[in-house]
Amino acid sequence: MTEIMPEGAIEYWDVTTRTYYERREDGMILSRPYNETENAQADAQVNRLALVDRLLRASQANANDAAENAVFLTRSEPTSTDLLSQMQALTRQSTRRSEELSGLLRLVLGRLESTALVIS
Structure with a gap:
């Protein structure tokens, strides 16, 4: 077990196995599974x-959305197919924005017990 702990460390939390290690003064290493609080913190x-990654990807998509919307606005006489396509694109964008807002709210409020859209 000594290879699990970094040399000279007194305490070590292994996030992969969710195991806590403690080096006693005599050099002996004790271990135990994470307790409820430590598991909640790891979760x-x-x-x-996951939320930050999702928000970063959505942020990149926002630039594409803006470019696509700008192209649509340059059309002087869009066809009904163009209008339907734009409406579908705007609906997707709106859905993504609501997901972004939910993620941002979770981060700001520190509600990290879940990545769900609804905060209860």
């Missing part, structure tokens, strides 16, 4: 990373 960290 929150995983959820935070």
Whole structure:
């Protein structure tokens, strides 16, 4: 077990196995599974990373949305097919914006127990 802990460390939290290690003064290493609080903190960290990743990807998509919308606005006489296509694009964009807002709210409020859209 000594290879699990970094040399010289007194405490070590292994996030992969969710195991806590402690080096005693005599050099002996004790281990135990994460407790309820530590598991909740680990879950929150995983959820935070997922939310941030989702928001970064959505941010990149926003630039594409703006470019596509700008192209549509240059059309002087859009066809009904053009209008239907734009309406579908705007609906997708709106859905993504609501997902972004939910993710941002979770981050701002520190509600990291989940990545769900609805905060209860």
